[in-house]
Amino acid sequence: MNLQVPFQAPGAPLAHYVSDKPFDVGAVAKLTPAQERIYFASQWRLMWWKFKRHRMAVVSSVFLALIYATLPVSEFLAPYESNTRHTDFIRAPPQAVHLFDEGRFVGPFVYGLDYKLNMQNLRREYTVDRDRVQKLRFLCHGDPYDFWGLIPSDRHLVCPPADGPMFLWGSDRLGRDLLSRIIYGARISLTVGLIGISISFLLGITIGGLAGYYGGWFDLLSQRLIEIIHSIPHIPIFLALAAIMPASWSPILVYFGITLILGMMDWTGLARAVRAKLFSLREEDYVLAAQLMGARTPRILLRHLIPGFISHLIASATITIPAMILGETALSFLGLGLRPPIVSWGVMLNEAQNMNVVSLYPWLLLPVAPVILVILAFNFMGDGLRDAADPYSS
Amino acid sequence: MLNYLVRRVLIMIPTLLVTSAIIFTVMSATPTNYFDNLVQDMQAQGEKVDTARIDFMKKEYGFDKPPVERYFWWVGGLLHGDFGYSFEYQLPVRQVVGDRMWLTILLSFSTIVFTWLVAFPIGIYSATHQYSWSDYGLTTLGLLGLAIPHFLLALIFLYFSNQWFGLSIGGLMDPKYFDAPMSWDKFTSILSHLWIPVIIIGTAGTGSMIRAVRANLLEELHKQYVVTARSKGLSPMRVLFKYPFRMSLNFFVSDIGSILPSVISGGELVAIVLSLQTTGPLLIRALQSQDIYLAGSFLMMLSTLTVIGVLVSDLALAFLDPRIRMQGGATR
Numbered sequence: 010m011n012l013q014v015p016f017q018a019p020g021a022p023l024a025h026y027v028s029d030k031p032f033d034v035g036a037v038a039k040l041t042p043a044q045e046r047i048y049f050a051s052q053w054r055l056m057w058w059k060f061k062r063h064r065m066a067v068v069s070s071v072f073l074a075l076i077y078a079t080l081p082v083s084e085f086l087a088p089y090e091s092n093t094r095h096t097d098f099i100r101a102p103p104q105a106v107h108l109f110d111e112g113r114f115v116g117p118f119v120y121g122l123d124y125k126l127n128m129q130n131l132r133r134e135y136t137v138d139r140d141r142v143q144k145l146r147f148l149c150h151g152d153p154y155d156f157w158g159l160i161p162s163d164r165h166l167v168c169p170p171a172d173g174p175m176f177l178w179g180s181d182r183l184g185r186d187l188l189s190r191i192i193y194g195a196r197i198s199l200t201v202g203l204i205g206i207s208i209s210f211l212l213g214i215t216i217g218g219l220a221g222y223y224g225g226w227f228d229l230l231s232q233r234l235i236e237i238i239h240s241i242p243h244i245p246i247f248l249a250l251a252a253i254m255p256a257s258w259s260p261i262l263v264y265f266g267i268t269l270i271l272g273m274m275d276w277t278g279l280a281r282a283v284r285a286k287l288f289s290l291r292e293e294d295y296v297l298a299a300q301l302m303g304a305r306t307p308r309i310l311l312r313h314l315i316p317g318f319i320s321h322l323i324a325s326a327t328i329t330i331p332a333m334i335l336g337e338t339a340l341s342f343l344g345l346g347l348r349p350p351i352v353s354w355g356v357m358l359n360e361a362q363n364m365n366v367v368s369l370y371p372w373l374l375l376p377v378a379p380v381i382l383v384i385l386a387f388n389f390m391g392d393g394l395r396d397a398a399d400p401y402s403s
Numbered sequence: 404m405l406n407y408l409v410r411r412v413l414i415m416i417p418t419l420l421v422t423s424a425i426i427f428t429v430m431s432a433t434p435t436n437y438f439d440n441l442v443q444d445m446q447a448q449g450e451k452v453d454t455a456r457i458d459f460m461k462k463e464y465g466f467d468k469p470p471v472e473r474y475f476w477w478v479g480g481l482l483h484g485d486f487g488y489s490f491e492y493q494l495p496v497r498q499v500v501g502d503r504m505w506l507t508i509l510l511s512f513s514t515i516v517f518t519w520l521v522a523f524p525i526g527i528y529s530a531t532h533q534y535s536w537s538d539y540g541l542t543t544l545g546l547l548g549l550a551i552p553h554f555l556l557a558l559i560f561l562y563f564s565n566q567w568f569g570l571s572i573g574g575l576m577d578p579k580y581f582d583a584p585m586s587w588d589k590f591t592s593i594l595s596h597l598w599i600p601v602i603i604i605g606t607a608g609t610g611s612m613i614r615a616v617r618a619n620l621l622e623e624l625h626k627q628y629v630v631t632a633r634s635k636g637l638s639p640m641r642v643l644f645k646y647p648f649r650m651s652l653n654f655f656v657s658d659i660g661s662i663l664p665s666v667i668s669g670g671e672l673v674a675i676v677l678s679l680q681t682t683g684p685l686l687i688r689a690l691q692s693q694d695i696y697l698a699g700s701f702l703m704m705l706s707t708l709t710v711i712g713v714l715v716s717d718l719a720l721a722f723l724d725p726r727i728r729m730q731g732g733a734t735r
Contacts (some may be wrong), residue, residue, distance in 0.1 A: 240701075
């Protein structure tokens, strides 16, 4: 403080000069435009900047965005329909796409497959026939489908060659194309997590919010319940809940049953986080200020408290999505979850349960790859989001 | 301390009661029961259905009584070690379970020890070498371990060991020891099979523990007492092991409480894939055939195991860190 206070006689009224000129707060320390950009940036903008610094998280989000973008157009992207059978090509090995045939450029094509049943060990043997060059077709007419169940169409991005099949990732025991099924399966496997997380979000925010704001007996009761749910091993309970779903349920009902189970087991962590945050944020000065200004409870909650930690909630939700995807995969893999004709990655892996089969036809394990990639991507993205959720720390 | 111990043990009782109620509700919520399925199967196979025998069995197992009464009957039995009767095996549950429970406990315990042994040095190394290349590498490895699902890892392990070494890693012991009584040979056979499931189940816990230890230790390392100790001339090693290390040790014990349920859960799935002689494969079979006392008792045993494990970790923590005792019940 370098204010010059003039020396005054004791008891005299304080000389007090107030300027009429408008006062500009920023005039004391002028911010450069660059500084202004940072200091006046909104919370979400700060988060975005912080998120961008996490390279893996950005790459993962792009990857996930791409994968989720395929969901509405699976029919168009998949070369075959999900349940088209090729009885002549049962458990055919993956075919490679080539560009050059004996040094001559022909564009993308696959070599023909020859099938022979080995009578000695009854194994199906496929040999690549180098003479048959089968060119792939693009934006062509293939298996018919109803786009979104409404518009009948048969247009595909890539079609098998006119004179042979195309199994880029092999085919399964009914001669269905694995690649097409993985593309279709993404639809189920990736949405289970989203619906499950919405259920757990709803439960978590409501119960955690009530417990955190009102406290008292409700808090006590919900805390005990959460502690109990936390202390029982989840997967066995999942199994039990999935096992009691009647076999007569339609696949769609089973799908919703599974998401409900996943959501119901998962809300506890979120409820705890909400409650803890509410407990600590309730005591903040800005809440007191709002109360003093006469704001009502709902306004304080919705306007002041929830925006303060919604970013944390989103981050922690992202981290639990992989657990849900895995839950579905595990249940379906064990035959307790979704059932054919629904196609999900877990349902496909169900075929890979028998090691004797897998050691002969290893491509049946391929659905493991998208599961692991998606889960890793969600983990990295969640990591980045969690770091970004608190943009004011370091 | 004694006060705390008593309180924690007392809390266990309602927890287990509610758990048993949840499990029983889930188990008996099916629209059909084992007997309906049995009758259906028999009819499907063209056998004559002996209604008198079915009715007798229903009565014997209390299926003519309301569920609430059956629940108390079941819980009452559990209290004095009677786990009920398995319909499918026609044996008391206790005999069906046999060694499997002990093997499950052995597997979970070994997994926890493995988690400790691996996560401990890695976590400390990462924290003290923050932002170095090895730190990035190790934390990424930890994240990978956390992200790759147990049962898929088990499948991949199975496939490659089959493909490259031509050996089957399934099972928890040599098949010839299945029904043999415990002997030195059987024990060594179990030990030689144990490490694969332990690694598979342990990866996730190890991953999360590395991250947690690193974060926790990093926070401690920036505290004032560390700076003070350093400025007074203590060597970095000595500072590390004298103060922050001990703080993170607390955390180490407490984290077991949260890892244990997932270790047991994951263990069940891996056991099914690798066909281990633990509770997993039997549990899923029991669930599928609605053998409710077998399945229910299994679930109850697993939950009890978890609750006791968490209790032990809480008590150890209270022993290590006096601040916890002062706060009362909830430690996590």
